[in-house]
Amino acid sequence: MSIHKHRVPPGNRFMFATGIENSCPTVKDRNGGSFRVDEMAKCGFYERWKEDFHLVREIGLEYLRYGPQYYAVHQGPGKYDWSFCDETFAELQRLHITPIADMCHFGVPDWIGDLQNPDLPKLFAEYALAVIQRYPWVRFITPVNEIFICAQFSALLGWWNESLKCDKAFVNALKHLCRATILAEEAILTVNEDAIFVQSESTEYWHAKDPSAAERTEFFNLRRFLSFDLCYGKHVDSRMLEYLMDNGMTREEYHWFMRHGLALRRHCVMGNDYYFTNEHIVPAHGDIEGQGEIFGYYILTEQYQRRYGLPVMHTETNLAEPDKAPAWLFKEWCNMLMLKNSGIPILGFTWYSLTDQVDWDTQLRENNGNVNELGLYDLNRKIRPVGERYKQLVREWSEVLPKDCYSVVQPPI
Numbered sequence: 457m458s459i460h461k462h463r464v465p466p467g468n469r470f471m472f473a474t475g476i477e478n479s480c481p482t483v484k485d486r487n488g489g490s491f492r493v494d495e496m497a498k499c500g501f502y503e504r505w506k507e508d509f510h511l512v513r514e515i516g517l518e519y520l521r522y523g524p525q526y527y528a529v530h531q532g533p534g535k536y537d538w539s540f541c542d543e544t545f546a547e548l549q550r551l552h553i554t555p556i557a558d559m560c561h562f563g564v565p566d567w568i569g570d571l572q573n574p575d576l577p578k579l580f581a582e583y584a585l586a587v588i589q590r591y592p593w594v595r596f597i598t599p600v601n602e603i604f605i606c607a608q609f610s611a612l613l614g615w616w617n618e619s620l621k622c623d624k625a626f627v628n629a630l631k632h633l634c635r636a637t638i639l640a641e642e643a644i645l646t647v648n649e650d651a652i653f654v655q656s657e658s659t660e661y662w663h664a665k666d667p668s669a670a671e672r673t674e675f676f677n678l679r680r681f682l683s684f685d686l687c688y689g690k691h692v693d694s695r696m697l698e699y700l701m702d703n704g705m706t707r708e709e710y711h712w713f714m715r716h717g718l719a720l721r722r723h724c725v726m727g728n729d730y731y732f733t734n735e736h737i738v739p740a741h742g743d744i745e746g747q748g749e750i751f752g753y754y755i756l757t758e759q760y761q762r763r764y765g766l767p768v769m770h771t772e773t774n775l776a777e778p779d780k781a782p783a784w785l786f787k788e789w790c791n792m793l794m795l796k797n798s799g800i801p802i803l804g805f806t807w808y809s810l811t812d813q814v815d816w817d818t819q820l821r822e823n824n825g826n827v828n829e830l831g832l833y834d835l836n837r838k839i840r841p842v843g844e845r846y847k848q849l850v851r852e853w854s855e856v857l858p859k860d861c862y863s864v865v866q867p868p869i
Contacts, residue, residue: 458719459715462563466765469667469854469855470803470805470853470854470856470857471518471519471732471769471803471804471805472516472517472518472519472804472806472850472853473519473520473556473559473771473804473805473806474512474515474517474520474521474522474806474807474808474809474832474846475518475520475556475772475782475808475809475810476496476501476508476520476521476522476558476804476810477495477496477499477523477808477809477811477813478495478496478501478525478561478564479495479557479561479565479812480492480493480495480496480525480526480527480561480562481562481563481606481610481616481617481820482563482566482570482616482617482822483607483615483616483759483820483821484619484788487587487789491823492563493563493565493815493820493823493856494525495814495820496525496814497792498663498814498815498825499811499812499813499814499835500835502540502648502810502855503546504767504837505544505545507837508603508810508811508837509544509548509551509835510551511551511555511810511812511832511833511839512551512553513551514839514847515520515832515843515846515847515850516847516850516851517553517850518552518554519553519554519555519556519596519597519804520548520554520556520810521555521556521558521656521771521806521808521809522548522555522556522557522558522719523555523558523598524540524541524557524559524562524587525540525558525561525620526559526561526564526565526583527563527564527565528540528666529541529567529583529587529849530568530579530583530773531567531733532567533579533582533748534582535709536583536586537562538590539782541590541591544646545591545594545798547620549593553627554595554596554670555594555596556596556597556598556654556783557587557591557594557596557597557598558598558601558656559580559583559584559587559597559598559599559600559640559686560580560599560600560636561601561863562601562602562605562606562610562616562617562711563608563616563617564576564580564617565615568582568642570617570618570684571617571618571628571629571632572605572611572620572625572628572629572632573632573735573790574632576632576636577632577635577636577638577639578635578639578677579599580599580636580638580640581636581639581642581643582643583595583640584599584640584641584643584644584768585643585644585646585647585757586641586812587678588643588647588648588651589647591771591774592647592648592732592867594648595648595650595651595652596650596651596652596654597640597641597652597653597654597785598653598654598655598656598727598771599636599637599640599641599653599655600633600637600640600655601656602656602657602658602729602740603630603633603637603655603657603660603687604630604657604660604683605631605657605658606629606633606764607626607629607633607683609819610625610629611625611626611628611629611630612625615819615820615821616821623703624703624704626703627699627700627705628703628704630682630683630686631686631700631704631705631709632688633683633712634683634687634717635712635713636828637653637655637687638687638717638720640676641653641720642720643717645723648768651723651760652723652724652725653720653723653724653725653726654724654727654769654771655684655687655725655726655727656686656724656728656729656771656772657683657727657728657729658729658730658731659728659729659730659734659753659756659757659760660680660734660735660736660749660756660854661677661680661734661735661736661748661750661756661759662676662677662680662735662736662738663735663736663737663738663746663747664738664741665737665738665739665740665745666739668717668740669738669740671739671740671773672737672740675695675699676736676738676744678692678693678695678696679696679699679769680699681760681763682696683694684726684760684763685713686717686864687713687717687720687724688717688718688720688721689713689715689716689717689719689721689766690715690717690722690762690763690764691714691855692719693783697710697854699720703705713719717802720762721766723763724766725766725767725768725769725803726760726761726764726766726767726768726769727768727769727770727771727772728753728756728760728769728770728771729771729773729808730756730757730770730772730773730777730788731772731773731774732748732749732775732784733746733748734756735748735749735756735773735776737746752787752791753770753773753792754791754792754794754795757770757791757795758795758798758800763796766846767801767802767803768800768801768802768803769794769802769804769805769806770788770792770802770804770805770806770850771804771806772806772808772810772824773785773788773806773807773808774807774808774830774836775810775830775842776817776828776829776830777829778829778840778841778842779841781830781840781841781842782842782844782845783843784818784842785807785842785845785846785849787804788847789805789849792805803869806828807832807842808830809830809831809832810829810831810832810833811830811831811832811833811835811837812827812828812829812833812834812835813828813830813831813862814826814827814828814835815828816830831843832846
């Protein structure tokens with residue numbers, strides 16, 4: 457067992473945060489074409505971004521998950537449009553809001569194509585380097601948001617981007633996104649050696665519907681770890697190793713992840729996202745069923761943290777029922793406090809997002825304009841009850857919870 461000193465945030469203020477929803481996948485339409493989903497546009501951020509940043513401060517927050525819109529900024533090899541980013545990052549500095557820079561949120565530029573492009577990792581790393589060279593004061597970065605979900609929705613379920621439905625495409629997307637993350641982190645560290653990578657990922661669990669589904673369920677519960685395993689250089693279970701190799705990953709690629717991912721761990725904070733929809737019921741055959749919360753954030757995050765031994769940030773949660781959202785916020789907060797009190801180093805908590813979102817009721821696959829009431833504020837920028845509750849929670853707890861700035865014992869490799 458080895459002990460690694462982690463580069464953790466200085467100071468003693470707990471990282472209360474929210475986020476600007478910046479999902480941007482492409483989706484196939486019914487006529488065989490495709491359209492780009494830009495949640496920033498759908499939620500009115502481009503017109504009201506100054507107001508939105510002031511709302512962040514109104515809630516009492518100092519941290520914001522926000523980043524350049526990858527597809528819009530990276531316009532070709534070595535070509536960038538910084539005009540909007542320069543304005544927004546300057547305003548964040550002026551307001552003393554610390555960004556957790558979200559660099560790739562479910563979509564890539566049109567000229568790159570999709571997640572199956574083998575050049576994606578190198579091209580994304582060049583982009584990440586350009587971002588940090590332009591804004592070297594940015595310290596907290598989420599290189600690629602929810603790698604597992606992005607690969608699953610794009611290449612296994614056929615919903616986004618390449619819209620494929622096979623294990624080989626999934627493994628290909630997964631390894632490209634994980635390699636992009638690692639290369640980006642290595643590039644960023646050449647400019648800012650104090651960078652901290654908050655790798656936001658969905659915290660998932662599958663429950664067997666009956667004994668006949670046990671083997672299938674075990675497979676899903678091993679597969680959920682693959683993105684973190686590759687990014688953090690954690691050797692996978694033998695069944696998952698066979699799965700990766702059977703679906704196109706080479707031995708050389710696998711060992712590259714083990715070497716490079718392990719070397720970056722001391723710069724990493726594990727970001728765990730948890731929603732009511734993150735737990736699933738598995739029948740022996742057929743479609744997976746939704747079930748809602750069974751174990752909850754405490755149990756699932758404890759599983760992930762025990763596996764990787766990294767500091768944790770609760771990076772996303774919300775609830776699509778405004779009248780029940782304050783109670784859900786408090787439940788998630790209590791789960792997080794219980795983890796922290798049990799000795800797990802937790803650096804921050806996030807309600808995602810600042811404002812309501814649009815069309816997530818169809819996983820962004822349909823352009824219906826349906827408002828999903830998930831935000832601290834509605835799309836008219838009127839505070840919701842959950843926003844008032846979060847504001848109170850931040851005020852009451854901000855001076856009570858210092859950040860954890862101690863060494864983390866990592867599990868054996």
